[in-house]
Amino acid sequence: xxxxxxxxxxxxxxxxxxxxxxxxxxxxxxxxxxxxxxxxxxxxxxxxxxxxxxxxxxxxxxxxxxxxxxxxxxxxxxxxxxxxxxxxxxxxxxxxxxxxxxxxxxxxxxxxxxxxxxxxxxxxxxxxxxxxxxxxxxxxxxxxxxxxxxxxxxxxxxxxxxxxxxxxxxxxxxxxxxxxxxxxxxxxxxxxxxxxxxxxxxxxxxxxxxxxxxxxxxxxxxxxxxxxxxxxxxxxxxxxxxxxxxxxxxxxxxxxxxxxxxxxxxxxxxxxxxxxxxxxxxxxxxxxxxxxxxxxxxxxxxxxxxxxxxxxxxxxxxxxxxxxxxxxxxxxxxxxxxxxxxxxxxxxxxxxxxxxxxxxxxxxxxxxxxxxxxxxxxxxxxxxxxxxxxxxxxxxxxxxxxxxxxxxxxxxxxxxxxxxxxxxxxxxxxxxxxxxxxxxxxxxxxxxxxxxxxxxxxxxxxxxxxxxxxxxxxxxxxxxxxxxxxxxxxxxxxxxxxxxxxxxxxxxxxxxxxxxxxxxxxxxxxxxxxxxxxxxxxxxxxxxxxxxxxxxxxxxxxxxxxxxxxxxxxxxxxxxxxxxxxxxxxxxxxxxxxxxxxxxxxxxxxxxxxxxxxxxxxxxxxxxxxxxxxxxxxxxxxxxxxxxxxxxxx
Numbered sequence: 127x128x129x130x131x132x133x134x135x136x137x138x139x140x141x142x143x144x145x146x147x148x149x150x151x152x153x154x155x156x157x158x159x160x161x162x163x164x165x166x167x168x169x170x171x172x173x174x175x176x177x178x179x180x181x182x183x184x185x186x187x188x189x190x191x192x193x194x195x196x197x198x199x200x201x202x203x204x205x206x207x208x209x210x211x212x213x214x215x216x217x218x219x220x221x222x223x224x225x226x227x228x229x230x231x232x233x234x235x236x237x238x239x240x241x242x243x244x245x246x247x248x249x250x251x252x253x254x255x256x257x258x259x260x261x262x263x264x265x266x267x268x269x270x271x272x273x274x275x276x277x278x279x280x281x282x283x284x285x286x287x288x289x290x291x292x293x294x295x296x297x298x299x300x301x302x303x304x305x306x307x308x309x310x311x312x313x314x315x316x317x318x319x320x321x322x323x324x325x326x327x328x329x330x331x332x333x334x335x336x337x338x339x340x341x342x343x344x345x346x347x348x349x350x351x352x353x354x355x356x357x358x359x360x361x362x363x364x365x366x367x368x369x370x371x372x373x374x375x376x377x378x379x380x381x382x383x384x385x386x387x388x389x390x391x392x393x394x395x396x397x398x399x400x401x402x403x404x405x406x407x408x409x410x411x412x413x414x415x416x417x418x419x420x421x422x423x424x425x426x427x428x429x430x431x432x433x434x435x436x437x438x439x440x441x442x443x444x445x446x447x448x449x450x451x452x453x454x455x456x457x458x459x460x461x462x463x464x465x466x467x468x469x470x471x472x473x474x475x476x477x478x479x480x481x482x483x484x485x486x487x488x489x490x491x492x493x494x495x496x497x498x499x500x501x502x503x504x505x506x507x508x509x510x511x512x513x514x515x516x517x518x519x520x521x522x523x524x525x526x527x528x529x530x531x532x533x534x535x536x537x538x539x540x541x542x543x544x545x546x547x548x549x550x551x552x553x554x555x556x557x558x559x560x561x562x563x564x565x566x567x568x569x570x571x572x573x574x575x576x577x578x579x580x581x582x583x584x585x586x587x588x589x590x591x592x593x594x595x596x597x598x599x600x601x602x603x604x605x606x607x608x609x610x611x612x613x614x615x616x617x618x619x620x621x622x623x624x625x626x627x628x629x630x631x632x633x634x635x636x637x638x639x640x641x642x643x644x645x646x647x648x649x650x651x652x653x654x655x656x657x658x659x660x661x662x663x664x665x666x667x668x669x670x671x672x673x674x675x676x677x678x679x680x681x682x683x684x685x686x687x688x689x690x691x692x693x694x695x696x697x698x699x700x701x702x703x704x705x706x707x708x709x710x711x712x713x714x715x716x717x718x719x720x721x722x723x724x725x726x727x728x729x730x731x732x733x734x735x736x737x738x739x740x741x742x743x744x745x746x747x748x749x750x751x752x753x754x755x756x757x758x759x760x761x762x763x764x765x766x767x768x769x770x771x772x773x774x775x776x
Contacts, residue, residue, distance in 0.1 A: 156191075159187075162186060168763055171762060290317040303426050306359040308352040312349075332394055332395070375422075377420075388409070402457075408450035414443070414444045431492060434490035435488055436488035436489065443481040443482070453469060465523045475514075514541065519538075534573045541597075583614070609627070611627075628647050629644070649665065650665060670692065710732075714731070725754060725756065729749075732747070733747045
């Protein structure tokens with residue numbers, strides 16, 4: 127992994143050096159570079175540290191910028207690099223071109239996703255078993271290339287390509303034979319996308335873009351029993367005289383998805399005050415999947431009323447998803463700064479799939495010890511979903527009513543969903559049936575206002591959604607959100623600050639699948655610069671969340687309430703001090719959650735920069751994080767990092 131990252135950075139550096147060395151000799155290129163090494167030391171649970179912060183030791187390009195004028199065939203080049211190396215997320219961007227001939231943009235992103243939280247989904251936490259049983263350690267690489275030919279002309283051909291790879295190990299659990307077993311996991315996902323299209327602009331009267339693309343996604347996953355995990359998580363069931371155990375479990379699966387897609391929009395400026403835009407999007411995804419599983423040991427099946435010593439299962443599945451969306455929007459300027467707008471959009475989705483599951487239970491016997499035999503169970507399922515939604519909206523916006531600007535809009539969404547019985551687990555049906563056709567209507571009112579005068583800005587918005595019935599379990603009946611913020615800044619920003627409040631509530635009172643939730647956040651921030659060289663900053667915020675949902679207990683299918691609460695308090699403060707050639711930046715923060723998952727984290731930061739000579743400097747950075755959980759405190763850690771970087775600005 128480190129070698130691949132080093133090779134990527136070396137390749138980028140070679141490309142940049144090639145550009146700079148082949149450029150006009152003698153001219154000074156505007157370059158900014160900050161590169162160095164970070165040391166990291168963790169006391170406590172390193173898995174929790176990597177899951178939450180993941181700033182590890184190693185080589186790091188903190189930032190790099192190169193911007194030039196004419197360089198041979200191209201008349202501009204800009205390179206931007208940020209946090210590339212051992213950072214949890216890094217990026218690089220290259221943009222070059224020649225005016226009126228071409229424009230080329232390259233983007234690269236790297237993310238590390240690590241999760242081994244000891245107190246999440248870990249039924250053996252009380253026994254001190256770490257880490258959790260659901261862990262991932264994945265690295266994602268993303269690359270995009272876009273080429274515009276004859277940019278700014280009446281017709282501009284566009285070519286594009288994207289590559290996305292997600293790969294790495296993990297750990298998960300599998301429920302088999304009335305027990306749950308830990309499995310090692312290895313996942314590899316690769317996606318390719320090619321695009322071709324054209325943008326057009328006919329004198330600003332008619333302009334738009336059409337793109338045709340093809341996306342291919344492939345996924346391969348292998349799982350196997352973790353050594354020593356054959357006893358499972360639970361004791362044997364009441365009917366089993368022994369204990370459910372596994373000597374081996376293995377599973378492999380593959381998925382192949384091909385998706386052609388089309389995007390198009392066109393805008394007509396019919397008159398000085400009238401503009402009409404039409405849009406169309408369509409994709410048709412087709413997937414094929416296969417899975418094979420085998421297991422050996424001592425298992426129980428309540429569904430078959432039998433014990434069995436092994437299992438072999440194969441699955442062949444395919445699915446299709448055809449979705450399109452098309453609509454139009456009109457904007458009319460009634461007066462200067464006052465616009466009336468409205469539009470209509472239809473969305474249509476058809477999903478269907480089939481799956482053939484063949485399961486062989488080896489050496490099965492009844493609970494009474496009779497009828498020993500191999501038993502084969504075949505399951506052939508087919509399901510489908512068809513959904514159509516018609517949305518229309520109407521609104522008005524006034525941007526210059528003295529110090530006020532206001533907006534208001536109304537939207538109505540009418541949807542119809544037809545599902546087959548195989549999707550009954552996610553459908554709420556008033557008649558008690560498992561499938562059928564369901565209608566749903568949602569009406570939305572959205573209002574906003576802004577007031578600006580002499581450095582004072584006050585903003586407020588209110589949005590309310592109301593539905594007549596739920597169709598899926600996650601559908602709401604009512605949802606309401608409002609935001610308020612007041613901010614003030616002096617003319618030279620010597621003092622600036624603000625207060626804000628945001629609240630969202632939603633509910634669904636459907637019998638057997640009800641839920642309600644409220645989230646509220648308060649924030650206050652202030653920055654003061656008593657002298658030009660010094661700036662002080664601070665903020666406080668509080669977050670409250672309460673969610674209650676009706677669930678069905680999987681062990682006995684009884685209905686009960688699931689309650690989740692969050693109570694978060696955050697404080698941040700810092701200062702920036704410029705004493706040329708030395709600069710200081712310090713920060714402190716604390717976040718505490720008193721809800722269903724209580725913890726607190728303290729963060730300290732200090733950065734010192736020293737311009738040794740006019741164009742070369744040194745940056746030293748120190749950071750410390752202290753994380754504490756409520757009992758059991760198996761995830762606690764103290765993490766300290768120190769970085770030393772060279773800063774070059776020729």
